[in-house]
Amino acid sequence: MLGVEGLAGPLGRAALLVGLIGAFFGMIAAVTGTRNEDEKVLRLVPRFATLSCVAAISAFAAMEWAMITRDFSLAYVQKVGSKSTPALYNFTAVWSALEGSILLWVLILTCLTAGIVFKYRTRIADPMVGWAVATMFFVGIFFFILTLGPANPFAAGASGVLDGPGPNPLLQNHILVVFHPPILYLGYVGMTVPFAFAIGALITGRVGEGWLVETRRWALFSWGFLTLGIILGSWWSYEVLGWSGVWAWDPVENASFIPWLTGTAYIHSVLVQERRGMLRVWNLSLLVSTFSLTILGTFLTRSGVLNSVHAFSDSNIGPYLLSFFAIIVVVSVALIGWRGQKLHSPGTIDSPLSREGAFLANNVIFSVFAFVVLLGTVFPLIIEALQNRQLVVGEPFFDKLAVPVGLTLLFLMCIAPVLPWRKASGELLANRLFWPAWGGIGALALSVGVGATGFAPLLTFALGGFAGGAALRQLVLATRRQGLRGLLGRANGGMVVHIGVILIAVALAASNSYTHSQEMMLKQGVVATFNGHTFELTGFTTESDARRTVVAAVVRVDGGKSYTPAITKFKSMGTNIGTPSVKSSFVEDIYLTVEPPIKVSSKTVKIKVFIKPMVMWLWIGGGLMGIGTLLSAFPGRRRKPTDATSAPVPTGAVS
Amino acid sequence: MKYLKSWPVWMLMGLIVVALLTVGTTRDNGPLTQSDRIDSITKHIACPTCDGESVYVSRASAAEAIRNQVARDVSAGTLTDDEIIGSIANTFKAKVLLVPRATGVDSLVWILPIAVLVCSIAGLWAAFRRWRRDNSGEASSDDVALVEKLLAEDPTDEDNV
Numbered sequence: 001m002l003g004v005e006g007l008a009g010p011l012g013r014a015a016l017l018v019g020l021i022g023a024f025f026g027m028i029a030a031v032t033g034t035r036n037e038d039e040k041v042l043r044l045v046p047r048f049a050t051l052s053c054v055a056a057i058s059a060f061a062a063m064e065w066a067m068i069t070r071d072f073s074l075a076y077v078q079k080v081g082s083k084s085t086p087a088l089y090n091f092t093a094v095w096s097a098l099e100g101s102i103l104l105w106v107l108i109l110t111c112l113t114a115g116i117v118f119k120y121r122t123r124i125a126d127p128m129v130g131w132a133v134a135t136m137f138f139v140g141i142f143f144f145i146l147t148l149g150p151a152n153p154f155a156a157g158a159s160g161v162l163d164g165p166g167p168n169p170l171l172q173n174h175i176l177v178v179f180h181p182p183i184l185y186l187g188y189v190g191m192t193v194p195f196a197f198a199i200g201a202l203i204t205g206r207v208g209e210g211w212l213v214e215t216r217r218w219a220l221f222s223w224g225f226l227t228l229g230i231i232l233g234s235w236w237s238y239e240v241l242g243w244s245g246v247w248a249w250d251p252v253e254n255a256s257f258i259p260w261l262t263g264t265a266y267i268h269s270v271l272v273q274e275r276r277g278m279l280r281v282w283n284l285s286l287l288v289s290t291f292s293l294t295i296l297g298t299f300l301t302r303s304g305v306l307n308s309v310h311a312f313s314d315s316n317i318g319p320y321l322l323s324f325f326a327i328i329v330v331v332s333v334a335l336i337g338w339r340g341q342k343l344h345s346p347g348t349i350d351s352p353l354s355r356e357g358a359f360l361a362n363n364v365i366f367s368v369f370a371f372v373v374l375l376g377t378v379f380p381l382i383i384e385a386l387q388n389r390q391l392v393v394g395e396p397f398f399d400k401l402a403v404p405v406g407l408t409l410l411f412l413m414c415i416a417p418v419l420p421w422r423k424a425s426g427e428l429l430a431n432r433l434f435w436p437a438w439g440g441i442g443a444l445a446l447s448v449g450v451g452a453t454g455f456a457p458l459l460t461f462a463l464g465g466f467a468g469g470a471a472l473r474q475l476v477l478a479t480r481r482q483g484l485r486g487l488l489g490r491a492n493g494g495m496v497v498h499i500g501v502i503l504i505a506v507a508l509a510a511s512n513s514y515t516h517s518q519e520m521m522l523k524q525g526v527v528a529t530f531n532g533h534t535f536e537l538t539g540f541t542t543e544s545d546a547r548r549t550v551v552a553a554v555v556r557v558d559g560g561k562s563y564t565p566a567i568t569k570f571k572s573m574g575t576n577i578g579t580p581s582v583k584s585s586f587v588e589d590i591y592l593t594v595e596p597p598i599k600v601s602s603k604t605v606k607i608k609v610f611i612k613p614m615v616m617w618l619w620i621g622g623g624l625m626g627i628g629t630l631l632s633a634f635p636g637r638r639r640k641p642t643d644a645t646s647a648p649v650p651t652g653a654v655s
Numbered sequence: 656m657k658y659l660k661s662w663p664v665w666m667l668m669g670l671i672v673v674a675l676l677t678v679g680t681t682r683d684n685g686p687l688t689q690s691d692r693i694d695s696i697t698k699h700i701a702c703p704t705c706d707g708e709s710v711y712v713s714r715a716s717a718a719e720a721i722r723n724q725v726a727r728d729v730s731a732g733t734l735t736d737d738e739i740i741g742s743i744a745n746t747f748k749a750k751v752l753l754v755p756r757a758t759g760v761d762s763l764v765w766i767l768p769i770a771v772l773v774c775s776i777a778g779l780w781a782a783f784r785r786w787r788r789d790n791s792g793e794a795s796s797d798d799v800a801l802v803e804k805l806l807a808e809d810p811t812d813e814d815n816v
Contacts, residue, residue: 241712250707372768375768387760391755391761392750394753396699397753397754400754434660437668444679445671448675453682453684454679454684455680459676515691517691517694608690
């Protein structure tokens with residue numbers, strides 16, 4: 001007979017099996033009910049969605065229960081659990097490795113599926129909704145199969161194990177482990193919803209703009225969560241890894257960035273389809289790409305084919321993910337091909353110098369950027385396959401190509417917000433761009449005035465000022481007309497997002513170009529100086545418990561507050577993890593790390609100091625992107641059907 | 656206001672930008688610390704025992720050894736940054752370079768992005784040509800009058816223009 005401590009495994013496995021059955025019959029009900037227009041069968045769909053969702057919640061709860069009670073009968077708990085892990089990190093240990101991550105994916109996906117079914121419960125007989133729900137169930141089935149097969153979190157472990165090593169030390173060192181993975185997954189998994197509706201639209205042949213309207217908020221929220229997840233990941237990296245950077249072009253980082261790029265292209269180009277009825281195939285392709293790239297990224301980073309400091313796994317899940325990726329791509333391409341005639345757009349773009357022309361250029365740049373990042377990420381695999389030799393593609397490669405791409409995007413952000421739909425005249429552009437351009441000149445003059453150097457960073461500051469001026473101009477005009485309500489809607493909320501992006505670009509340019517570092521041997525009581533700052537070692541602190549020993553150097557900075565860069569030794573793994581300490585301000589961060597080994601008795605310590613300008617603006621920019629996304633989700637001022645949709649066109653100028 | 660936004664003022668703005676960029680890009684960057692140089696060099700070298708990390712990022716012992724080697728070379732002051740990277744690459748073979756070479760199959764990683772960009776721009780250009788050809792209709796005077804009338808009612812409304 002099983003004891004309480006052994007119950008989580010069977011309960012979890014049973015819950016996953018029930019969830020799989022629920023998703024399977026949900027899909028069957030959605031498909032047969034939709035095909036036969038049988039409302040009686042369709043009424044079963046919400047029940048199966050609820051069953052699947054409750055089962056996934058139960059499985060997740062069982063896993064948490066197993067982790068909290070240290071149920072070492074499970075292989076997963078043996079791998080990431082430990083008696084000495086604090087409660088918070090024990091809770092987050094559930095998603096600290098592959099099996100738990102896939103379980104989290106299942107949880108979010110089934111909840112989203114149930115949410116969609118609930119939202120559309122009165123329209124479940126609509127074939128597009130039916131097929132969309134069937135698609136979501138299909139994706140759910142795949143992930144349930146993963147949790148019951150190659151990524152089973154409830155697999156029985158070896159007998160006799162009484163303790164485990166706990167999660168990777170990097171995953172028990174900062175509070176962001178609570179937020180970053182679930183938020184990123186909300187972004188990844190959320191992309192299933194617009195993808196499912198796109199499939200529904202293709203199957204039913206209703207490929208007009210209806211499905212876009214149904215899914216635009218879902219796409220926006222998913223994009224927003226993906227953005228927030230990426231920003232939080234960068235912050236985490238900055239606070240934990242000790243090399244003072246926020247982005248290393250690591251394969252796992254790239255796996256989240258590539259769908260973000262295609263998703264960003266989509267939320268721009270979808271406006272062209274809504275307004276002009278154009279780019280239908282392109283938008284469907286972007287959506288399919290975004291969703292399939294989340295699967296490809298998961299394959300690249302979870303299968304072990306690419307190594308990454310963030311991967312935290314090596315498994316046999318690869319063939320499953322690759323097959324699923326292939327199915328998605330083949331089915332989507334076949335459906336797009338099948339509906340080719342209906343996808344023919346009725347409209348045309350009159351001029352490249354128009355809002356839709358700028359969106360097209362934006363889409364080309366984002367797509368090329370996504371291709372560059374994907375190519376750089378998989379290129380080592382290609383070389384290994386072709387020539388059986390190892391190659392690493394790293395940060396300098398991506399930086400070299402990302403800088404011109406980023407500058408081009410900034411330039412587009414200067415021009416696009418002031419462009420009218422259909423066509424712009426030179427006079428109109430000169431009029432609308434005048435003050436934003438002075439904003440750019442002001443930013444450039446200020447940068448040169450404070451001593452900034454280098455072509456790329458100076459151009460970034462100039463374009464940042466220009467683009468910021470263009471975004472502010474739009475917001476000022478909108479709020480002048482409508483008060484604070486002028487901040488709502490996609491056009492205006494989007495400008496808040498633009499300001500966030502500009503702040504991030506400027507902060508990255510400044511911190512990457514003007515960081516100075518110095519290694520210093522500090523002796524207790526002796527003040528050292530670097531870059532106009534003073535550093536004094538005032539002592540050491542040592543904390544020790546069953547899990548780890550933390551030795552921190554207490555360093556007084558500029559004669560004021562003390563900071564404590566530390567080395568943490570995790571006893572079960574014998575791993576030393578450096579923990580930086582950062583003095584942040586709006587102007588610059590002083591980032592301190594301590595170099596091992598620390599010899600407290602010698603009253604000296606070797607520290608490394610990084611002076612990094614403007615880093616705080618990166619986080620402020622990220623926050624603005626989040627706020628802008630929220631503002632975009634609220635409906636702005638509705639356009640009257642009789643409102644003009646084109647720029648003033650001089651008589652006789654139209655051709 | 657009309658003269659304020661005329662082309663000579665735009666020319667003046669262009670000249671100011673060129674002048675500021677020239678000042679900013681030609682003046683001295685200020686002294687680099689040895690540590691700055693070591694950081695810059697180690698960002699280009701992969702840690703041979705790590706999961707795709709650079710020597711700059713990694714805290715592994717192999718990365719530490721290479722960092723120390725770079726520090727010694729920088730202190731000696733006889734080699735340029737590229738020569739230091741070259742000597743490390745010779746020791747560990749090319750697999751420690753984080754930037755693929757521009758020769759042989761490796762050059763594909765440089766060529767393909769440019770090829771894709773060129774094809775995309777060509778595709779866009781072809782699409783605009785086709786759209787221009789298809790869009791042969793002209794606005795009638797009634798259309799133009801309607802647009803002007805609606806705009807005159809709310810000339811500041813740019814959401815719709």
